[in-house]
Structures are given as C-alpha cells and as structure tokens.
Amino acid sequence: xxxxxxxxxxxxxxxxxxxxxxxxxxxxxxxxxxxxxxxxxxxxxxxxxxxxxxxxxxxxxxxxxxxxxxxxxxxxxxxxxxxxxxxxxxxxxxxxxxxxxxxxxxxxxxxxxxxxxxxxxxxxxxxxxxxxxxxxxxxxxxxxxxxxxxxxxxxxxxxxxxxxxxxxxxxxxxxxxxxxxxxxxxxxxxxxxxxxxxx
Numbered sequence: 001x002x003x004x005x006x007x008x009x010x011x012x013x014x015x016x017x018x019x020x021x022x023x024x025x026x027x028x029x030x031x032x033x034x035x036x037x038x039x040x041x042x043x044x045x046x047x048x049x050x051x052x053x054x055x056x057x058x059x060x061x062x063x064x065x066x067x068x069x070x071x072x073x074x075x076x077x078x079x080x081x082x083x084x085x086x087x088x089x090x091x092x093x094x095x096x097x098x099x100x101x102x103x104x105x106x107x108x109x110x111x112x113x114x115x116x117x118x119x120x121x122x123x124x125x126x127x128x129x130x131x132x133x134x135x136x137x138x139x140x141x142x143x144x145x146x147x148x149x150x151x152x153x154x155x156x157x158x159x160x161x162x163x164x165x166x167x168x169x170x171x172x173x174x175x176x177x178x179x180x181x182x183x184x185x186x187x188x189x190x191x192x193x194x195x196x197x198x199x
Contacts, residue, residue, distance in 0.1 A: 028095035028162045029088045031169040035160075036083050036099075039181065042075040070141065073148040077104040080153065081181070093164040098157065099180065105154040106184040113147045154183055 081103040089096050117140055124131060131139065158180035161172040171177065175186045 027088065028090060028097050028169045029085050031162060031171060032085060032097045032099060032160050035171055036081070040079055040081050042079045070144055070148060073145065074104070074106075077148070077151050078181075080104070086157070095162045095164070095169065096159040097162065098159050100155065100157045101180055102153050102155050103181055103183065104151045106151075106182040108154075108183075109147045109151050110184060112150070113144050116143045116147070156180060156183060 081101065083102070084100045086098040086100055088098075120139065120143070156179075158176055160177055160180065161174065162169045163172055164170075178184065178186050
C-alpha cells in the first residue's frame with residue numbers, strides 16, 4: 001500500500017512541478033493548453049524528465065522495477081487525457097481558466113486497490129499464511145498494476161488558477177489542479193482539507 005501512496009505522490013509532485021515550469025504564453029488559456037499538452041506527452045515530454053528526477057530524489061528509492069512500472073502506467077493513462085477549455089477570466093495579475101477534462105479516475109483505482117489489499121491481508125491473516133515484507137510488497141504491487149490496467153476515465157470540470165509573474169502566466173500549484181487532472185484529492189494523503197472547486 002505504501003507503493004500506491006508513493007506512486008500517486010510522485011504523480012502529484014510532477015503535475016505541480018510542470019505547473020511551475022509552465023510555458024510563458026501570451027494568455028492564460030495558452031498557458032493551460034501548453035501545460036496540458038506537456039502532461040499528455042508523458043514519456044516523450046518534460047513530464048518524463050521530471051518523473052525520472054523525482055524518482056532519483058525519492059527517499060529510500062532502490063530502483064524498484066514494479067514501482068517504475070506503476071509510474072509508467074500512470075503516465076500512459078495521462079496520455080489519453082482529453083480536455084476542452086471552456087472560459088478564461090483575467091483579473092489583473094490573476095486568472096482562472098475553466099476546463100473540462102476527461103482523464104484517469106485515480107480515486108477509483110485507489111478504492112479498488114484498497115479493497116483488494118484489505119481483502120488479501122485479511123485472507124492471509126485468517127489462513128495463518130505469513131508473508132515476509134518483500135513478498136507482501138510484490139503482492140501489493142501486482143495488485144496495483146492490475147488496478148491501473150483497469151483504470152476508468154471520467155469527465156470533470158474545474159478552474160485552473162494562474163498568476164502573472166515577470167510578464168508570464170504561471171499555473172498555481174494547488175489541490176484543485178491535481179483533483180481536476182487525476183480525480184483524486186491530495187488531502188487524502190496528508191490529512192488536510194481542501195476546498196472543492198471542481199464541479
């Protein structure tokens with residue numbers, strides 16, 4: 001279960017980092033479009049480079065092949081993301097761009113994984129079959145990969161907020177962006193409450 005949390009945390013981090021690195025476009029809508037296209041490029045874009053850097057910096061990372069495979073599956077799922085920019089609202093050096101997204105529903109992946117992991121752990125406990133930590137990790141990672149193979153896509157609409165800095169629009173890193181793109185609430189991993197701006 002720690003693997004799932006780690007993979008989701010890395011995906012969230014990468015989405016936020018791309019927002020910081022966002023292209024300096026003329027309009028907020030252009031910036032959002034460029035950003036979403038980078039996310040969709042996955043392995044061929046800046047997203048993959050940022051992913052590799054994040055994996056290198058992740059504490060206790062030991063080149064876990066299955067973890068890398070899970071991350072690749074998330075990137076592959078993000079390539080299928082589609083979006084429509086609905087509107088743009090500029091107020092001085094702040095802007096919001098309303099976007100409709102059809103993307104991977106990671107909350108369903110997480111729920112499916114948690115159900116399978118709990119059921120398996122209970123089953124193992126009741127049967128008296130003791131697994132060592134390595135066997136448990138392999139089993140849980142295998143379950144996570146299966147859940148990622150069965151990812152579904154859902155429509156959601158939300159606002160992406162931007163701030164103009166040094167004459168360039170930059171996407172603000174906030175939980176609503178992650179929730180819009182992954183359909184998962186980052187506060188589920190850190191215990192904080194977020195405001196729901198997605199419709």
